[in-house]
Amino acid sequence: MKTLLVAEYREGKLQGSVNDLMAFAQKVGSDAAMFLVGSETDLPKFQGPLYLADVKNCGEYNPDVHKQLLLDTIAKVKPDMVVFSHSSYGWDLAPRLAFALKASQVSEVVDVVDGVPVAPVCNSKLRRKVASKTPVAILTLQAGAFGLSEESTGVPVIEKISTTATGKVEFCGYEQAEMGGVDLTKASVIVSAGRGIGKPENIAIIASLAKALKGEYGASRPVVDAEWAEHNRQVGTTGQTVSPKLYVACGISGAIQHLAGMKKSEFVVAINTDKDAPIGEVADVLVVADLKQFVPILTEKIKAL
Amino acid sequence: MNILVCIKQVPDMESKFKINGAGSWYDSGDLAWRMNEYDEYAVEQAVQLKEKTGGDLTVLCIGPERVKETMKKALAMGCDRGVHVADDEFFKKDSFSIAAVIAEFAKTKSFDLIFTGMQSQDRGSGQVGVIIAEMLGIPSVTTIVSFVFDNNTITVKRELEGGLKAVIKAPVPALVTCQLGLNTPRYPTLPNIMKAKKKELLSIPVAELLNVSAHQETTSLFFPEKKGGGLVLEGEAGDVADKLINILKEKTAVLA
Numbered sequence: 001m002k003t004l005l006v007a008e009y010r011e012g013k014l015q016g017s018v019n020d021l022m023a024f025a026q027k028v029g030s031d032a033a034m035f036l037v038g039s040e041t042d043l044p045k046f047q048g049p050l051y052l053a054d055v056k057n058c059g060e061y062n063p064d065v066h067k068q069l070l071l072d073t074i075a076k077v078k079p080d081m082v083v084f085s086h087s088s089y090g091w092d093l094a095p096r097l098a099f100a101l102k103a104s105q106v107s108e109v110v111d112v113v114d115g116v117p118v119a120p121v122c123n124s125k126l127r128r129k130v131a132s133k134t135p136v137a138i139l140t141l142q143a144g145a146f147g148l149s150e151e152s153t154g155v156p157v158i159e160k161i162s163t164t165a166t167g168k169v170e171f172c173g174y175e176q177a178e179m180g181g182v183d184l185t186k187a188s189v190i191v192s193a194g195r196g197i198g199k200p201e202n203i204a205i206i207a208s209l210a211k212a213l214k215g216e217y218g219a220s221r222p223v224v225d226a227e228w229a230e231h232n233r234q235v236g237t238t239g240q241t242v243s244p245k246l247y248v249a250c251g252i253s254g255a256i257q258h259l260a261g262m263k264k265s266e267f268v269v270a271i272n273t274d275k276d277a278p279i280g281e282v283a284d285v286l287v288v289a290d291l292k293q294f295v296p297i298l299t300e301k302i303k304a305l
Numbered sequence: 306m307n308i309l310v311c312i313k314q315v316p317d318m319e320s321k322f323k324i325n326g327a328g329s330w331y332d333s334g335d336l337a338w339r340m341n342e343y344d345e346y347a348v349e350q351a352v353q354l355k356e357k358t359g360g361d362l363t364v365l366c367i368g369p370e371r372v373k374e375t376m377k378k379a380l381a382m383g384c385d386r387g388v389h390v391a392d393d394e395f396f397k398k399d400s401f402s403i404a405a406v407i408a409e410f411a412k413t414k415s416f417d418l419i420f421t422g423m424q425s426q427d428r429g430s431g432q433v434g435v436i437i438a439e440m441l442g443i444p445s446v447t448t449i450v451s452f453v454f455d456n457n458t459i460t461v462k463r464e465l466e467g468g469l470k471a472v473i474k475a476p477v478p479a480l481v482t483c484q485l486g487l488n489t490p491r492y493p494t495l496p497n498i499m500k501a502k503k504k505e506l507l508s509i510p511v512a513e514l515l516n517v518s519a520h521q522e523t524t525s526l527f528f529p530e531k532k533g534g535g536l537v538l539e540g541e542a543g544d545v546a547d548k549l550i551n552i553l554k555e556k557t558a559v560l561a
Contacts, residue, residue: 061471088465092447095435104520107430122427123318126331128523168444169475177468189559213559225486237466246559267557274319280535285552288539298546
């Protein structure tokens with residue numbers, strides 16, 4: 001089996017998700033080649049052929065151009081599988097390629113069982129096996145689902161590629177989120193509020209527990225979207241990635257995007273009314289309770305210690 | 306402006322799911338149904354655009370008879386007309402087939418803008434919007450968290466990882482897929498709910514629009530293995546709090 005791994009480059013840097021791709025190739029035991037629109041100044045530690053287009057000419061986000069480069073590469077490599085990360089780059093580019101190749105695409109793959117990819121359904125409460133019926137299959141991999149067992153030390157064999165294709169959209173630049181104020185990445189305890197807090201006033205309950213534990217309070221995406229907490233308190237893929245000594249998730253169901261931001265915490269306590277919520281998968285302790293009743297009691301007891 | 310917004314009806318994600326008899330999908334009985342959360346942002350953005358530029362806004366939804374309830378919400382939010390693609394077997398169709406049905410409907414309608422959610426809450430494939438655009442040969446931008454239309458050009462912000470956004474411009478016709486937080490979806494008012502009942506809601510059998518074969522098939526649906534290890538605490542809040550404090554003292558240094 002032959003696999004083409006599609007690495008990513010952003011703001012002048014190779015993205016770490018390239019390790020997920022290599023781990024996947026290792027797991028399925030495929031003969032892998034890699035594709036990157038990037039630069040020779042920051043190369044993946046990949047042992048094998050690397051089809052490299054210059055990001056200066058092709059842009060970091062230019063889907064039509066990247067699609068054409070991929071099509072040209074696929075014509076040479078003739079892979080059975082093309083593998084992306086399930087990231088803002090991968091989920092944008094993969095369906096374009098799938099359409100051009102008349103290929104099946106399986107999104108957010110978390111596992112491969114007997115050669116068949118497995119993808120999450122309904123906020124990870126369920127899983128499905130997805131069998132492709134096309135000669136080439138395209139996969140996007142959930143971040144962190146395929147960990148690399150050992151640090152890669154390979155050196156790629158570079159083949160330079162280019163295209164005259166042009167894009168339909170214009171990339172005008174990046175915009176950084178406003179930071180400043182609290183830095184969750186430095187907090188040793190984080191108590192986070194999810195949708196389960198119900199109303200903005202209840203942030204105070206979460207903030208009190210955080211204070212009692214000498215930590216900071218964070219929030220999941222829906223809470224930040226509702227403007228109940230500032231963006232710099234958001235934990236998850238599109239916010240902060242944190243690894244405190246203690247993470248207390250209050251009323252957070254545990255969408256994968258949130259889990260990706262906090263699963264490296266040393267100890268995780270989840271407080272949730274839904275015993276089956278996916279947050280239970282990563283929690284060391286799951287307290288089945290209504291946080292609005294439970295958290296104030298817990299806070300008082302901790303203060304009294 | 307001629308605008309299309311595509312929505313999906315999904316189960317409430319807090320539901321207790323059961324596997325269907327064939328072992329291929331979740332059982333549709335005993336579920337509460339609602340509009341896919343991402344699509345609420347798509348509908349809101351489409352309505353805001355229509356309010357600004359005038360024109361006509363169509364909402365499209367594929368599924369069995371019950372999806373009309375979800376479509377009525379979109380009509381009450383401000384869509385002008387509904388197109389229900391009647392399909393009792395829609396849950397068996399892959400993203401490619403769903404996109405092909407929508408593109409077949411849209412290809413003769415000259416839509417200036419098409420809005421979809423960035424993904425559905427149940428499947429989460431995130432493919433349908435992009436494939437529709439590819440089929441129609443128009444530009445598409447995914448995962449938008451900001452949208453401005455001016456002078457036949459859209460300027461959108463794509464959400465990337467770690468709080469970063471990319472600013473993208475594209476000419477119309479175009480398609481965008483909408484991320485949470487793009488806007489604040491409105492609640493339909495009672496007068497608008499009443500008005501929505503009189504709006505056109507056309508049904509088209511899916512067979513009239515489907516002319517492709519699926520690229521893939523869900524061969525089985527199952528519950529993930531519980532990783533275990535995690536301790537579950539239940540009971541009287543005071544007792545549970547004491548137990549939790551003891552665990553934290555034992556396993557972490559944060560109460561030292």
